[in-house]
Amino acid sequence: MGIVDSKGHLYLKEDPEVWIKNNPASRLALVTSFRLNLENGVEEIAESIGELTHLIHLVFRWCRSLKRVPNAITRLHKLEHLLFHSCSRLEELPANIGNLVSLTHLQLSHCEDIKFLPNSIVNLSKLTSLTLCHCVSLVELPANIGQLASLTHLKLSSCRNIKSLLMSVANLPNLTSLSLSSLSLSEIPYNLGDLKKSLTRLDLSYCNNIEFLPNNIANLSNLTSLSLICCNSLIELPSNLGQLKSLSYLELYYCNKIKSLPDSIKDLCSLDTLIINCCDSLTHLPINLNVLHLKLLNFCPRFLPNGLINLKYLRVNICSCSDESFVNWKDPYSLQHLAISSCFSHCNYILKVPASLNQFVNLQVLSLHYKKRFVELPANLVGLAHLCLLDIQHSSISCLPWSITKLRRLRHLMLPKDFRLETLSYELNISVIISVNERHVRKTWEELKTEIGQLPIPFGGEITNDAAQNPSIMSHPGYLWLKENPSQWIINNRNLLKLVRFLDLEYVELTDSIMQFSELTHLCLDIAADICLPDNYFVTFTRLTHLSLHFFSVGKHKSITHSLSKLSNLQTLHLHMHHSVLLANFNMPVSLKYLSLSYCNNMRPLYDSLEKLTNLKTLDLYSCV
Known part of the structure; x- marks a missing residue:
């Protein structure tokens, strides 16, 4: 200074x-x-x-x-x-x-x-x-x-x-950008169209008192961008809006009184991006929109218009009618990028990804947003033959359908942090680059699969919904996911017990009945804070190669860490500990190849035992102190 x-x-x-x-x-x-x-x-x-x-x-x-x-x-x-x-x-x-x-x-x-x-x-x-x-x-x-x-x-x-804008503003001969956001204007100067030779960008966001736009706005022949965000009193757009031949970007957010868009919007020959978000009274779009990028947020996809023959990018919310989404869309062939999220009104519901995805035969990028709303993909993705990137890192999907192995052009797979990597099929293209959100994992499948091991296909084939009485069973070979006490499932499906290789239990009451899954190689448990497990709980699982534990307090589960060293075949261990302290006698089996720890405190016991892990290939630490 x-x-x-x-x-x-x-x-x-x-x-x-x-x-x-x-x-x-x-x-x-x-x-x-x-x-x-x-x-x-x-x-x-x-x-x-x-x-x-x-x-x-x-x-x-x-x-x-x-x-x-x-x-x-x-x-x-x-x-x-x-x-x-x-x-x-x-x-x-x-x-x-x-x-x-x-x-x-x-x-x-x-x-x-x-x-x-x-x-x-x-x-x-x-x-x-x-x-x-x-x-x-x-x-x-x-x-x-x-x-x-x-x-x-x-x-x-x-x-x-x-509260008013001088008409002399329209006399500015070289004005290219005019932003009038969050003003108390009740109207726009009627001569604004006189800026037809110069104005390229107009922003009227948060002008809550404006009810109409002047018709001569259509004279702005060089206008490329029009932003109307939170124009709560705006009733309609000019009927001659289609005369804006240079308009490439149009956004409407929270314009709740607009009930329809003018039919002339289809004449916007340069329109590249149209964004509509939370316009509650708007339920339909004009047909034959000539747009490349379309974002419809909190707008039901049942109302997608026909004639989107040039559409390349679509961002859309889905809701409880998701099974009907895209089914009646007659022009799916141009779409290359699809991003799906849930609408505000259904943000607390589990939603289905539409099974009709297969019709997007030229789709190259598919992404899902809103973590807790999407838990699985449709079983059949074979139609997505051109898919290059699948981004589900902001979802709760823990297992991919078997059909993912048929996508030979897939190059990037972006997964959520709690994804079960062991469920990935060995048939997956070895050149696919896999990244895991928040876990510093970015490797090809060829590299990764040597570290995490294979989920074996059990004798007798897949456990399917048709073969079992419990709808929690996933379509992967040998993979069982339960969110309720496993005892009842065992009673109903004793003939399937020996087929289960991968057991995924989420916040359930654990009993000794779990011991009956004698052929388990993979076990994933979300353990509630009030559950106490018996000593040497895991020792009976002699075939166990992969173990994933999420718990809140190690103090209540000392037997867990004590018994880990006795799992002589264990290759992968993931502990998510919610800022619990590692115990002083924290020992792991020598067979371990992949170790992942999240939110662990006091890492000294780990460092003291690392020299014994002679087979360890990967150590992944996340938010550990």
């Missing part, structure tokens, strides 16, 4: 008068960028700032007591950027600010006491950008603002006392 760096930057927290007096003119000439952050109580600064004649950038930031800036800054004829940020008591700018002949950017943000801008601002012949944000006392712009011939960007945001 107080030193001019090699790039000409100077930063001070006090009136620069003393610094300027103590430095020769040759040093003052080196200063091209000056940031001033005044201490509280400093209401004005000296005129000597005008001696920094080589300034290009001048920033007043967090000068909370500053009320006025000296007229001397108008002598800074090389100044290009002037910024005031959080100067909350600043009342006015110098009346002759128009003398800054080189100024190109003027910005005032969170300057709550500014009530007006000086009329001389129209003399800033090189000004290209004017930004006014959170200037809550500002009532209007200078009447002659249309004379700023070089202005290309005008942004007015959260200046809530500006």
Whole structure:
């Protein structure tokens, strides 16, 4: 601070008068960028700032007591950027600010006491950008603002006392971007269409009082982007909207009074992206939309229109009617990227991924969002022959359908952190790159499968829903997933006991009945805090090669860690401990090849035993201290 760096930057927290007096003119000439952050109580600064004649950038930031800036800054004829940020008591700018002949950017943000801008601002012949944000006392712009011939960007945001916009704004001949967000406007100037040759971006977000847009907005022949976010009073869009031949981006968020889009929207020949989010009254879209990227958030996919023959990207929410989603869509062949999530109204429900995915024969990317809503994929994915990337890292899917092995073009598989890697089929393409969310795993299947081992196919084939009376059974060979007491399942399915190789129990009451699964090689348990397991609980599972345990307190499960070393065939161990402390006698079998620990405290027992694990290939530690 107080030193001019090699790039000409100077930063001070006090009136620069003393610094300027103590430095020769040759040093003052080196200063091209000056940031001033005044201490509280400093209401004005000296005129000597005008001696920094080589300034290009001048920033007043967090000068909370500053009320006025000296007229001397108008002598800074090389100044290009002037910024005031959080100067909350600043009342006015110098009346002759128009003398800054080189100024190109003027910005005032969170300057709550500014009530007006000086009329001389129209003399800033090189000004290209004017930004006014959170200037809550500002009532209007200078009447002659249309004379700023070089202005290309005008942004007015959260200046809530500006209740009308001067028609002279439409006289700005080179204006390309106009942002009028969070203003109290009740209408848009009817002559806005006069900006037809220059305006490319229009943002009217959070203008809650606007009910209609002027029809001559369709004259904006070069407009490429239109944003309407939280325009709660907006009733409809102009019927001639389709005349915006250059429009490529249109977004509507929380426009709850719009019931339909004009049919002319299908004439938007350049439309690339259409985003509709939480427009509750909008239930249908016009047919034959010429759009490449479509995002429909909280909008039921049953209402997808026909004629989306060019659609490449679709982001959509599904709800309780998901079984019907996409079924009636007649134009699925162009789609290359599909992203699915759940809508707000069904955020607490388990949802099905539509079985009709197979119709998207050219799909290259499939992604699922909202972790707890999706627990499985459709059994048959064979139709997705061109799929290159499957992203389920933000889901609760722990097992993939067998048909994934038929996707020969699959190159990337992104999995959630609790995915059961052991369930991946050895038939999977060995070049597939597998990454696991939050677990620092990113390897090819060829590398990974040598570490985690294979889930063997039991004699007698798959355990299917048709073969068992319990719907929790998954379609994978030998894989059983239960969310209830296993005792009842055993009673109903004794003939299947010896077929079960992989047992996945989630928050169930454990009893000795689990011992009857004598052929287990893989066991995954989510253990509630109030469950106490008997000593040497796992020793009876002599074939066990993979063990995954999620529990809240090791103190209640000392027998678990005591018995681990006796599992002579164990190759993979995953412990998710919820910030429990590892016990001092924490021992593991020498056969272990893959060890993963999550949320473990006191890692010293692990480090002491590592030298005994001569077969260990991979050690994965996540949030361990």
